[in-house]
Amino acid sequence: MNEKKTGYPSIDQPWLKYYEGKQNKPIPHTCIYEIIKNENADYMDGIALNYFGRKYTFQELFDGADAAANAFKAAGLKAGDVVVFFLVNTPESVFAYLGANKMGLCVNQCDLRSDVKTMKHYISQVSPKVIVTLDMCWSTVVAATEDMDCLEKIVTLSVSNSMPQPILTGYKLAKEKKIVPTPVVYSDRVVSWNDFIAAGEGIVAEQAPYDPDFCSIMMHTGGTTGLPKTVMLSDETIIGCLWGLWVSGINFARGDVWYNELPPFIVYGLTIAIICPLAAGMTVVLNPNFDPKAFPMQVLKYRPQHVAAVTEHFRQLYRSPLSRYLNYKFAKTFIIGGDAVPVDEEKRLNKFLKLRHSKIKIIKGYGMTELSPLATLCTPEVNAIGSIGIPLYSSNIKIVDTDTLEERPYNKIGEIWVSSPGIMLGYLGDEEATNEMIVTDKDGTRWLRTSDLGYMTEEGLLYHKGRMRRIYMTVHDGQGAKIFPAVPEDAIRTSKDVMDTAVACRPMRNSTFYEPVAFVVKEPASHKTDEELTEELKQINKDSVPSYMRPVKYVYLDNLPLTVAGKVDFVKLEKMAVKA
Numbered sequence: 298m299n300e301k302k303t304g305y306p307s308i309d310q311p312w313l314k315y316y317e318g319k320q321n322k323p324i325p326h327t328c329i330y331e332i333i334k335n336e337n338a339d340y341m342d343g344i345a346l347n348y349f350g351r352k353y354t355f356q357e358l359f360d361g362a363d364a365a366a367n368a369f370k371a372a373g374l375k376a377g378d379v380v381v382f383f384l385v386n387t388p389e390s391v392f393a394y395l396g397a398n399k400m401g402l403c404v405n406q407c408d409l410r411s412d413v414k415t416m417k418h419y420i421s422q423v424s425p426k427v428i429v430t431l432d433m434c435w436s437t438v439v440a441a442t443e444d445m446d447c448l449e450k451i452v453t454l455s456v457s458n459s460m461p462q463p464i465l466t467g468y469k470l471a472k473e474k475k476i477v478p479t480p481v482v483y484s485d486r487v488v489s490w491n492d493f494i495a496a497g498e499g500i501v502a503e504q505a506p507y508d509p510d511f512c513s514i515m516m517h518t519g520g521t522t523g524l525p526k527t528v529m530l531s532d533e534t535i536i537g538c539l540w541g542l543w544v545s546g547i548n549f550a551r552g553d554v555w556y557n558e559l560p561p562f563i564v565y566g567l568t569i570a571i572i573c574p575l576a577a578g579m580t581v582v583l584n585p586n587f588d589p590k591a592f593p594m595q596v597l598k599y600r601p602q603h604v605a606a607v608t609e610h611f612r613q614l615y616r617s618p619l620s621r622y623l624n625y626k627f628a629k630t631f632i633i634g635g636d637a638v639p640v641d642e643e644k645r646l647n648k649f650l651k652l653r654h655s656k657i658k659i660i661k662g663y664g665m666t667e668l669s670p671l672a673t674l675c676t677p678e679v680n681a682i683g684s685i686g687i688p689l690y691s692s693n694i695k696i697v698d699t700d701t702l703e704e705r706p707y708n709k710i711g712e713i714w715v716s717s718p719g720i721m722l723g724y725l726g727d728e729e730a731t732n733e734m735i736v737t738d739k740d741g742t743r744w745l746r747t748s749d750l751g752y753m754t755e756e757g758l759l760y761h762k763g764r765m766r767r768i769y770m771t772v773h774d775g776q777g778a779k780i781f782p783a784v785p786e787d788a789i790r791t792s793k794d795v796m797d798t799a800v801a802c803r804p805m806r807n808s809t810f811y812e813p814v815a816f817v818v819k820e821p822a823s824h825k826t827d828e829e830l831t832e833e834l835k836q837i838n839k840d841s842v843p844s845y846m847r848p849v850k851y852v853y854l855d856n857l858p859l860t861v862a863g864k865v866d867f868v869k870l871e872k873m874a875v876k877a
């Protein structure tokens with residue numbers, strides 16, 4: 298354990314005292330497919346997945362993964378190639394991921410709700426031969442790839458593919474009452490998942506040699522260009538991050554149940570809620586629907602020991618009459634991620650669990666896609682109200698003055714910088730943005746600049762105090778989504794009547810999700826009234842911005858508020874958005 302010597306967190310590392318006696322699990326240096334298989338080699342009869350009551354053993358999990366790998370090989374893919382996924386939580390999506398990982402393919406995980414322009418951006422970056430997509434968005438994928446000669450197969454998959462019969466019957470009846478997407482038109486290029494798998498029968502895909510520097514996963518996050526950046530992660534970065542979770546002291550046990558409805562195109566959903574529990578021998582309950590309102594019913598149904606979700610899930614939990622009389626002794630780890638947890642919400646949740654006979658408190662963490670995704674985590678022993686935890690073992694954090702870039706002492710607010718085994722490889726095709734995000738110091742240590750503000754206490758606890766990098770969680774079509782203010786800002790700036798603009802978000806009424814508010818400074822020469830310009834800007838956003846990122850209100854200012862350093866004061870704008 299390091300003792301306090303300098304007064305600077307990154308040098309003293311006071312959090313190491315909490316890890317004494319816990320660092321007994323060496324970091325595995327192999328691919329994710331092999332780690333999960335090795336950890337469960339003696340327990341292949343254990344239950345790995347539960348999909349609407351249909352259960353898959355670990356043996357069946359790897360049979361499915363191997364069949365997917367064989368199909369990828371039959372389609373002409375080889376180690377180093379990229380396959381694109383537009384999927385949600387189904388057994389097949391797990392089989393496809395693990396099969397691709399076994400073969401040494403890079404999996405580009407994409408949001409299936411994307412429009413044609415964004416899909417085309419995702420796909421054209423990597424020139425794939427094969428895309429695996431949910432059938433509900435197959436026509437959008439076709440439209441986005443119509444001029445891509447590299448693409449040979451679009452594999453379509455339905456969420457009903459592995460549903461047990463009673464659930465399948467109910468699903469079909471419910472589907473008939475709704476407006477459904479255009480039915481899939483199959484061809485030589487567009488095939489079903491079952492036919493794709495059948496084409497791999499009789500072919501054996503060997504496991505690719507492990508390369509710690511190979512980009513095995515691509516995820517997408519926001520940027521200033523209006524299109525998402527593509528984050529490159531390796532198995533080495535993901536396992537380096539998860540190893541810190543495994544040695545944190547959280548009570549993971551073989552046979553426990555982990556409930557997950559976080560989609561796999563969010564790194565939090567894939568790594569923390571699928572890879573981690575499978576490697577620990579747990580059963581992952583897969584739900585393809587991100588639905589916080591239905592979350593209390595799912596908890597009641599499955600009684601999971603572990604859940605990773607967003608604040609709104611747990612908010613619905615304590616509000617639901619279904620939870621009123623439920624005994625929560627079964628709960629071991631309820632993790633909140635994706636966004637900051639208001640202190641009042643945290644206190645309310647902890648009180649709710651205590652009144653229902655649970656000994657746990659809500660576990661909070663902090664991270665981002667570029668960190669694979671965790672940097673800090675509360676533990677059962679270290680979980681102060683308002684704190685976002687201590688650095689994961691083998692990670693380091695320093696608080697940096699935003700002007701001088703010098704490290705700040707304890708209890709002083711600055712930008713949060715993270716050094717971690719989980720730091721991304723970089724942004725695909727954007728060396729400039731990578732170099733802005735990742736800094737290597739004179740000792741050769743890589744630091745990721747988070748653009749978030751916070752401070753560290755003498756006890757090693759990190760507290761989040763706001764965003765420099767503005768990303769907000771919302772909900773769209775029943776799925777979690779992120780608002781990137783730069784997207785509507787870029788659209789608004791296309792108007793010749795706009796001199797400047799900034800978008801800030803406020804909490805939705807009776808929700809912990811967010812909605813955007815646009816602040817606009819008109820050109821002095823503009824002759825349009827506020828109402829006329831608002832109608833124009835609404836149309837511009839309707840034509841080019843996803844619906845959940847479109848401003849719900851336009852506020853006109855003479856000037857945008859600025860900080861002392863001359864930068865736009867987004868903290869003030871967030872407060873103004875609430876008042877608006």
